[in-house]
Amino acid sequence: MFQYIVSRALWLVPTLLAMALVTFLVMHATPGSPLDPIAEGANPLSPEAQKALAAYYGLDKPLWQQFAIFIGKAVHGDFGYSFVYKTRTVAEILRETFPVSLFLGSMALVLAVVGGLTLGILAAVHQNRGWDYVSVSLATVGVAVPNFVLAVFLIILFSFILPLFRTGGWDSPSDWVLPTVTLALAPMGIIARFTRASMLEVIRADYTLTARAKGLSEMPVIFKHALKNALIPVVTLLGPLFAAVGTGSFFVESIFRVPGMGRFFVLSMTGRDYPMIMAVVLTYGVFLAIMNLVVDLTYGFLDPRIRY
Amino acid sequence: MAFSTPESGTEAVAGPRALADPDGMRAPSPVALGSGVAVRSSSLWSDAYRRLIRNRLAMAGGVIIVLLCLIAIFADVLAPLPYTKTNFGRLNELPSRTYPLGTDALGRDLLSRMIYGARVSMLVGLGAQLIIVAIGVPIGALSGYVGGRVDVFLTRVIDVMYAFPRLLFVILIMSMLGAGLMNIFIAIGLTGWVGIARQTRAQVMTIKEKEFVDAARGLGVRSFRLLRRHILPNALTPLVVAVTFGIPEAIFTEAALSFIGVGINPPTPSWGQMVGEGQQFIRSYWHLCVFPAIAIAVTMLSFTFFGDGVRDALDPKMK
Secondary structure: OHHHHHHHHHHHHHHHHHHHHHHHHHHHHOOOOOOOOOOOOOOOOOHHHHHHHHHHHOOOOOHHHHHHHHHHHHHOOOOOEOOOOOOOEHHHHHHHHHHHHHHHHHHHHHHHHHHHHHHHHHHHHOOOOHHHHHHHHHHHHHHHOOHHHHHHHHHHHHHHHOOOOOOOOOOOHHHHHHHHHHHHHHHHHHHHHHHHHHHHHHHOOHHHHHHHHOOOOHHHHHHHHHHHHHHHHHHHHHHHHHHHHHHHHHHHHHHOOOOOHHHHHHHHHHOOOHHHHHHHHHHHHHHHHHHHHHHHHHHHHHOOOOOO | OOOOOOOHHHHHHOOOOOOOOOOOOOOOOHHHHOOOOOOOOOOHHHHHHHHHHOOHHHHHHHHHHHHHHHHHHOHHHHOOOOOOOOOOOOOOOOOOOOOOOOEOOOOOEHHHHHHHHHHHHHHHHHHHHHHHHHHHHHHHHHHHHHOHHHHHHHHHHHHHHHHOOHHHHHHHHHHHHOOOHHHHHHHHHHHHHHHHHHHHHHHHHHHOOOHHHHHHHHOOOOHHHHHHHHHHHHHHHHHHHHHHHHHHHHHHHHHHHHHHOOOOOOOOOOHHHHHHHHHHHOOOOOHHHHHHHHHHHHHHHHHHHHHHHHHHHHOHHHO
16 A cells, blocks of 8 residues: 555655646647747847846856756746746746636536536436436536537626626626536536446346345435445546536636636647746646545455555 | 546546436347247447447437538538638627628628638547547557566656646647647647557457456457457457547637637637637627537537447447
8 A cells, every 4th residue: 555655655655747848849849939929029139138138047057957957947836037028937826816716616626526426416316306316417517518519608697687697807706606507517517427327237236236125214224335336436436527617617707707726827828938838737746636536545455345 | 538537448437327227227139029020130349339330319419419410521511601800890899680690700701711710620629539549549559468577668658647647748749749730639649649548458468368368369369350350359349439539629729729819820710719719808798608518518428429429339238
């Protein structure tokens, strides 16, 4: 077990390095440089000024050196100054935006897990009856329809037809509702589908029959005997779900004008904000990799049959 | 789906089925029932076809897909106006008799732009799958068939690619290459082959241990031919399923890229881009983003229903 954790944790290092390298190469292969004028058609800076700026940002060094310097600093959480927001460091911007994204993501994930489990259990218990259809349709729509499309429908429904929420912003808790729901629908659908399938299997298992045979009523059978076992495969889903929520937040944040990291990422993309892009990609990467590790360990914890 | 959903292999086990198949188990094939009818021999494909035809939801999806393809092919004939035709006297108009779906910020006919948008979606959906199959299947087959060090190396590459959030990677590549249809193919192709390569590898590894492969080898069939004629055809069903689910994923990716402005180049209409631009004015001009949003939703759902149907039809065991 301990050995497994250590080896998994060690594998994080090359994975993250590869991620950083790929991102780094992609960025530098990009035509266009951060030294180009921002306004379209503006006169380029004089060659001397460009040289000075390049030296200032360390862009004149060979690529491998730039990469090494970058890694060395990144380990300490220093990603340098943003190229677009020149007076602010990337770390500053991330400190401000990451918590917002994390908060939105966590709310969405909690909603997805609670909603998904509920829908999945309801569907399995009422197989082929009303609740099952509701839950399966909701799950299918959540999984199949992209979240920025869902966002449009939700805004139309809950901002225009029923004026319950504002169309965007991040000022009061009521602004949290629509982005959270939009972000949660896809993972909720996935969880509901898996829970349903896994519950159906477990409900037919012999030990559930035994529980019923010894006279337990429906509730304890479902929650104490069936659900516990049905949850095991569902836990593996959490890893990919973190990724779904993470990348999903780009769209949700920009539609609902949430001041989070995802929105900044999209902006930094077009502005060729190298340090910003690297920092965001790596933050996501580290976050996802750690979450995957945690999920794998939880899995082993929940299911004693699994040995590492 | 664009979010890194679990590997389609596992996903397949748990797909929704109640909608299409209320009993939770499909009636056995009519041939197998053979109520007095002489038993005809039936191949895997004709059996699957029969099962697919009986799945109403899948067929509905299929019909819409065919319609969308027709719209994409005959866009030039169907569209009332060219998609670039502007009318600066009638900007952002709501649906009316002259403009059934209204006009956009440049006075262009929204209906015509939607029709041409279908062309982009279908092209990306099908084209990107071709590229993904062309890259993923050979790599997966090589990895699974040769084994040893090649396999270790390729699996490592695949694992690292898998750890990287896919959409993030696609966005990165697009920002490097710049917007454009060709670049979308490249970006989706470069990142999308991983899933299908994994599946091909797994399939090839199981199949190459089977007796008939030994038999063929014993008869002197050489490696490449063995792989192409004996192993790959037997690995086909899960690959077909993967491709059916890959198409909507590619369509989603294009829509998402165009939505944030790194997808299709502007004068060419794309549904995702229309939603992206329209949603900024949703309060005043709802029609600008609602119609393309509906188009995306309907397309994605059709492919999902059809894909579920194909999966259930090809592999009843998976249900």
